[in-house]
Amino acid sequence: MMMYIGIDLGTTFSLVSYLNPQGIPALFHDCHEVDEYRTPSCVYISENGVLVGSALEELLDDEPELTQARFFKLALGQSQVVYHDELGRDWSPQGLSALVLKKLLKDVQAATPELIEGALIAVPANFTDGQRKATKEAAKLAGLKHVKLVEEPVAAATFYGYQQQGDNTYFVYDLGGGTFDATVLQVGEQGLYALATQGSNTHGGKHIDDIIIAYVMDEFERRYGQCKLDAANQTKLRRYAQEVKVKLSKPGKSHLSKTLVIAGQTLDFILTQDKFNQLLEEFVEQTLQVCEHCLQAAGMDWSFIDTLLLTGGSSLLPLVKDKVAKAAGRSPNDLVCRQPHQAVAYGAALLAEQMFVTSPTKSKTLQGVCSYNLGFRAIGSDGKPKVKVLIAQNSPVPALASHTFYTNRDDQTRMVLEVVQQRDDEEPISLGVSSFLIENPKKHHGIEVTLGYDLEGLVTISAKDPATQKVIEHVLGEESLALNAQLLQEQQWLEQIEVNV
Template sequence: MIGIDFGTTNSAVAAPTGTDVTIVPNDRGDRLTPSVVAIDRKQAVVGSSARNQSVQHPDRTVFSVKDYMGTDEEILVGDRPNASSFVPEELAGMILRKLRQDAESALDRAIDRAVVTVPAYFNDRQRQATKHAGEIAGLSIDRVLNEPTAACLAYGLRTGADRLILVYDLGGGTFDSSLIEMGDGVFEVVATNGDTSLGGDDWDARIVEWLEADLREEYGCEITDPVSIERAFEAARTAKHELTSRKKTTIRLPFLELESETVDIERTLTQTTFESITRDLTEETIRLCEQLLAESPYTKSSIDEVLLVGGSTRMKQVRSQVATAFDIEPSTQINPDEAVALGAGVQAAILDDTLPVPSEDTDRQLDAVSASSTGGDLKLRNPDDIVVLTVTPQSVGTTVMTDLQTETTEYSVLIPRNTPVPAHETGLYTTVADDQRYVRIEVLQGDGPLADNELLDAFDLGPLPPRPAGEPDLEVQFTIDQDGLLQVRAKDRDNEIESGVTIESVFGRTADEIQAMATNLPEVR
């Protein structure tokens, strides 16, 4: 079994080898694989090769597939009008298949099982879509592990200390924050919060917006050509990376196609300007962390360590604002790009009962491990009796009709957010009309007003025997398993009538449809 960090920008694989959990290199010898897919005729190209051809062929290339997980959006890839249509699970399946193939080559063995990480704030649909992508890739996903928990698992096994950790996880497309108690081999998530649509891509977009505003002022026109748009975003990504180690950088875009002319662009972006145009994005991540703390029994002063996870935490303004907000210099003991994958590899070893047993000199080796931000493979300390306890990131419940005449409904929460999982809760309800034969059970996830929450599924309980309104004793049970996946059952306790649903089919896709996607997946290289 392997551990996979399926990221918005990059993905990584880790596996136990001897007394280590190591990052498994891809076929190019790289420790990270860009999460980019390009469709070239009947082949799918994944990784650096796909990213490198994106400027010339933007229509054939898909970035940030993870952002679409759990949606029913169909993504067109290829030259119009002959483009092919894919659902997000298929494209994600191509990336996961490439990771599996490279890992099989590097480890010289067949691989059919994996732990895959997801943002802690992923909802049920997004988690199920991730599992389906694994099936399409030829992998059985034994555990869907939250990214902050994985990172803390890797960090905790390296340090061996008892601490309260705030995990600040800023990836390419998502942001998560989790508060985790760590001690005696137990990693317990106290609370989690986040935003699945906030990530490093938004910082890239702000650079492009800044550039476009400058071009409008000078040339009075917009960047509309797809190739030019992709060139602008690629330049923005490069500038962002360069500003992690420089005070300024130059953005050069020769022969850029605008609406009415071709121009040579050269602009200087300073670190000060970059911080200014993105300050509200970083402040939003801090606000989410503060909200997390407010919902926990702890305060800022209780935090022993802030652990930075995700490649986007390399940005200077992120590190400085986090340090200021929590009055702690953030930890960089594990490479932020690799921490999640390493934790997934540890979880895979635990589930597979192949957790490496340290040799006698493991502690001496561990003490010699560098604390630099470049990290390295994970030397395991005290690997026995490891327990990972997590929570549900969003509340789940059902709708309750409170007024039959006006058809007014309310959201009845059965399992509140940050409840430890696995979790099981029961609610008692009744009918609202005389001789009502069926009751509609809607399954909702979220923490907003009724209309803002996600409708995961719905089913009918019945036919019920005719009785006066309010007389039936109806029981609704919500169960969340260790992966955060949900099962709902409802029954009439007086008449042994029962119905239910397991939220495992995203948008009605059946097991046969998932298998067909796997069979028809293009050759991946």
């Protein structure tokens, strides 16, 4: 038997899902803990083995000083090493993400003899091309052969809307562990159509943790003076910040009292709900600015929205509910916040089979939009770099656009172009330098270059000679080749690794 799974590969927690025999989405539980369905996205590698998720969290209760890797999802696509293990090996975000995926796959294999035919992994809507490709690289390293991507707000809207009747305009406020997405979608009998999306990589649950930790340290240093935190104290404070979020998200909870021991000093700490809200006021307002930009891009205001969905664990915070409701001119009770931790994974399970098995009679349309402008950066006539946009942000995907570039001298053997993504007035994000080989053209010889987004939001690039219609060879830059070498090394390590043994 073959099966298709959905995966929410999160910054702080990861989940793996499937459709049960009744067609209802469900989660695979931890193979060692039947009541545990969320895997903390954290890794520890030592000479004794590899621990991922709750197994590591339990060890940290006794050994908080251990050097662990977490939040590595935020570094995907940056071509950097983010963890140095106790065996002297350097790990990329892809390799660490692959270890989390291996743990999830172990849970699947313990629960069912069915083979995984395909996996649909949810990614933030504001992920760049580099981050999306890095996610697929992680899946390949973990041994998944058939992988596709879906955007998290699309997955969440699918879960909330799959049993609804009629046409509705949804606004998804997705405050995840490390990122924030705002997305407008239309959901109906014919399918799901994204109209606009906007996001931030600096607004998520991890950043709320940082705000709480900074406040605690301000109070500590006011009493005891400056202090540099070691790994053990960082672990203690991170856990306290997470406890604050969970407990002050519960109805009727007015404060949290805790005795903290930091660097050998005791701090009796009380954080009230009012003070907590004050700390997060600016943070939440910034997410609402992202929401307004998203509505403007869709040509709408809040009155056009039929259903306002909150998803992601941090969306449970009372301040988030109150401020989003006020901005939208609604009561907090009008907002839909059903199983925000699981919604993305459930939606991925619902979409997985549709994404892999084409059945025109059963499949509904799934129409996304691109979250970035796509084009080239080149030096203009004034000597300053300029970006030529070929595909605008929030264009429906898949999308293709072409532009003809010309050689500037005789016997030019290659044309070098820098592909970039860009959002609003932000700095362009380089996707790398691409070289196109040319067969002895004359000066002003035209080369037609085509950029595109596919259904997964991945960038495609090709070129041809308009005179001969011949496809021109595309050569990767040195940075891409170096990254491939790093991933090949990690693949060899991963083939020998079993997690949580």
